[in-house]
Amino acid sequence: MPQYLSTQGRVPPVSLQQALVDGLAPDGGLYVPDTVPPLPSNWRDASSFAALAQEVLAPWLENEISGYEAALRDALDFPVPLVALENAAWDGVHVLELFHGPTLSFKDFGARTMARLVAGLRSDTTDPLTILVATSGDTGSAVADGFAGLPGIRAVLLFPAGQVSEVQQRQLVAPRAGVTALRVEGTFDDCQRLVKAAFSDPELKALTLSSANSINIGRLLPQMLFYVEAVRQGGFGEVVFSTPSGNLGNLTGGVLASLAGLPVRRFIAAHNANRFFPDTLAGCEVEMGASVRTLSNAMDVGAPSNFERLGALLGDRLSAMIWGTSVSDDETLAAMRRVYEATGYVACPHTAVGLEGALRYRAATGDRTPVVVMATAHPAKFPEVVEQALGVAPDVPETLARLPRAEGHAITIPPTPAALCAILLA
Numbered sequence: 532m533p534q535y536l537s538t539q540g541r542v543p544p545v546s547l548q549q550a551l552v553d554g555l556a557p558d559g560g561l562y563v564p565d566t567v568p569p570l571p572s573n574w575r576d577a578s579s580f581a582a583l584a585q586e587v588l589a590p591w592l593e594n595e596i597s598g599y600e601a602a603l604r605d606a607l608d609f610p611v612p613l614v615a616l617e618n619a620a621w622d623g624v625h626v627l628e629l630f631h632g633p634t635l636s637f638k639d640f641g642a643r644t645m646a647r648l649v650a651g652l653r654s655d656t657t658d659p660l661t662i663l664v665a666t667s668g669d670t671g672s673a674v675a676d677g678f679a680g681l682p683g684i685r686a687v688l689l690f691p692a693g694q695v696s697e698v699q700q701r702q703l704v705a706p707r708a709g710v711t712a713l714r715v716e717g718t719f720d721d722c723q724r725l726v727k728a729a730f731s732d733p734e735l736k737a738l739t740l741s742s743a744n745s746i747n748i749g750r751l752l753p754q755m756l757f758y759v760e761a762v763r764q765g766g767f768g769e770v771v772f773s774t775p776s777g778n779l780g781n782l783t784g785g786v787l788a789s790l791a792g793l794p795v796r797r798f799i800a801a802h803n804a805n806r807f808f809p810d811t812l813a814g815c816e817v818e819m820g821a822s823v824r825t826l827s828n829a830m831d832v833g834a835p836s837n838f839e840r841l842g843a844l845l846g847d848r849l850s851a852m853i854w855g856t857s858v859s860d861d862e863t864l865a866a867m868r869r870v871y872e873a874t875g876y877v878a879c880p881h882t883a884v885g886l887e888g889a890l891r892y893r894a895a896t897g898d899r900t901p902v903v904v905m906a907t908a909h910p911a912k913f914p915e916v917v918e919q920a921l922g923v924a925p926d927v928p929e930t931l932a933r934l935p936r937a938e939g940h941a942i943t944i945p946p947t948p949a950a951l952c953a954i955l956l957a
């Protein structure tokens with residue numbers, strides 16, 4: 532049973548229960564497990580994704596969260612298809628579709644799982660819990676959906692005004708029980724800064740706060756499953772993963788899976804123009820900075836918080852395990868077009884960054900190991916970009932078609948801790 536250490540190393544290790552409720556460690560660090568339990572020996576024989584989830588996560592959850600089996604079953608009840616791209620140029624490239632959950636992005640896995648684990652922990656207390664989450668688009672709606680209606684929990688979403696797509700906005704502001712959406716007049720990094728500041732704000736001491744950002748270990752653990760599931764379905768001996776990345780939470784899930792024994796040859800960290808991580812991997816001295824806006828806006832992160840975790844988990848093996856690349860908006864559109872014309876596959880702009888990363892990796896290394904690209908969002912979440920790239924509109928799944936077009940219930944605030952504080956205490 533792992534304990535959780537802070538990347539800042541200034542507080543004693545804590546249990547999973549504590550790490551789930553804290554979100555961020557009290558010294559400002561991120562929690563990382565002190566050991567990684569190996570995959571169960573029979574993981575390749577699991578009969579379904581849900582069965583695999585039970586097997587793989589049991590050593591992480593079994594002594595700490597009672598009823599975790601039911602929580603996982605309830606949270607992870609949608610399909611995860613692995614699609615092989617049938618074309619010579621894309622031979623051996625697969626796409627793992629992580630976008631068939633209720634809000635159509637991979638964030639549903641982590642958010643729904645974490646919500647149910649946290650709700651289970653809180654079942655014997657009357658002290659209400661406030662979950663704060665900064666979102667560049669997809670996290671907010673996944674978290675809102677995950678926590679909506681759970682007793683004793685209020686979720687507060689912060690999203691950057693004018694920097695999420697129309698569909699994302701509709702998903703974010705849809706009225707939900709126990710959820711408040713805040714439209715912040717600033718960037719995603721401002722939203723993230725406000726959440727961090729709230730945790731150390733003396734005026735908020737009376738509130739029990741937690742975070743559902745990818746900094747919360749409860750979101751990371753289920754993200755291991757993508758990687759294991761891809762290898763189970765594909766029956767691969769060894770595999771390369773290409774992960775469209777922003778805050779590096781998805782990729783950190785993959786690294787945990789590889790430390791648990793999954794046969795991963797290399798990870799590709801596929802970034803948009805926010806290139807801190809690829810530049811760092813290439814050995815450049817770069818500083819984290821402000822985020823740049825791109826077409827793959829859920830990856831517009833200038834200062835990826837999970838970078839600290841990757842460093843703690845991999846140490847000096849970081850650049851041996853992870854190959855990085857940065858894809859511009861024009862190159863993203865070209866990749867969407869190229870895969871569509873060759874195979875008929877319609878990729879969202881984030882997934883396209885991963886696809887382009889896969890081709891570049893192969894060209895740069897000559898490595899012909901099968902590649903699995905994480906398809907992180909449904910293309911219908913980004914209809915304008917899909918139309919711009921392909922000249923056709925993506926098919927709209929029923930979950931989206933049902934959402935009202937109304938403005939919803941978001942409150943607009945300036946990007947200041949005082950403004951957030953006033954809302955939380957109101």
Ligand SMILES: *Cc1c(COP(=O)(O)O)cnc(C)c1O
Pocket residue numbers: 636637638669670745775776777778779780781782829830881882907908
């Ligand atoms: C959040 C998100 C990403 C980036 O994931 P990280 O874990 O932040 O690296 C990529 N694509 C989509 C569609 C997302 O919603």
